[in-house]
Amino acid sequence: MGSAIVTEEARNYLDKVAVLITANKNIKVLISGHTCDIGSDETNLMFSKDRAEAVEYYLILKGVDPMRVSTDAKLDAEPVAPNTNEENRQLNRRVSFLIIRE
Secondary structure (H helix, E strand, O other), X not given: OOOOOOOHHHHHHHHHHHHHHHHOOOEEEEEEEEXXXXXXXXXXXXXXXXXXXXXXXXXXXXXXXXXXXXXXXXXXXXXXXXXXXXXXXXXXXXXXXEEEEO
16 A cells, blocks of 8 residues: 655656756755555555655755755645546555746
8 A cells, every 4th residue: 555665667767857956956846745545644644755755865865955855745635546446546656746946
């Protein structure tokens, strides 16, 4: 149901995100963690935070200035697919990025 592990596929993508952030000094990034509708609000809050913070930590390890990334927990409030089956629920267990220009 829940995990905050940064997979190899995600690391490959995040490596590109890190390059993008470090190359564009006029942006900050808000990383939001999301969950599906299974679980209590308390559990989903934990997974949302853990997912966002795992990505934030990875980006910082890749050289992104910690002052240029922040995190948010969305729980199951913004699904990208209806939570009607396991395949859709997996799509909703994710992180998203909001780029903020300064």
